[in-house]
Amino acid sequence: MKFRLEEIEVPEDEPFKYDALKRQPVVEFVRNLIKQLEGPFVLALDSPWGTGKTTVVRMLRASLKSEGFASVYFNAWKEDYVSDPLIPMVGWCWRRPMQQQPHQTRCWPERSKG
Template identity: 25%
Template sequence: MASEENGSAAFDPWNDDHLRRREEADFLKKFLLGRTAERAERKQSFVLNIDAPWGQGKSFFLTRFAKALEQDGYTAVVIDAWADDHAADPLVAILVVQSRHLMDWIDLESFRLIRPAFTDELIRREAFEGL
């Protein structure tokens, strides 16, 4: 199996998931795609909160979920409050992490996107695939 470090598409982010959270991630992905498509039509945003006591696997789940989404061609920005939040205003940490992530998408010479953004049509198609 490929290692995480080499960025190979063959890397399985769920290879050490002994609690079978991949099934939860698949459900969450379909739910989020459906909700995103629904909200896009109404021009509304959506917020999802994942809450559990310390040590219950939130970081494990979310980092692997983000990697799985990226392997499927989506953009996922992971903000780790323990590592990234050093300011009094949490918005600062969110903006810094997002800007770092988005810099990978921008050609600084032309200020154009290197990686095309997903369209609403793609989101709708993915959301209802297999239903």
């Protein structure tokens, strides 16, 4: 017996291709909100288990990427073995860009001094 549905494919070039639950308006609302923000921010997405939060985030990331935005996806549930969630997140931010782009050393840009 299967208790989990398979993840919905979210193609980067067409994030809403398999959007049977009509999440596109929600994703576009959040994307447009993000486009208006200036500076760093934190976004919390709160909903009961199984309601599609991960799918919404994957669609949002693909939609933002198509417009030139960079994002970090960190799955805290997969790193649930540490009491302080900041430790694996900082470690992930430090390692991940080097895996994707060896010349890049951090998730965040260097600030110019001046």
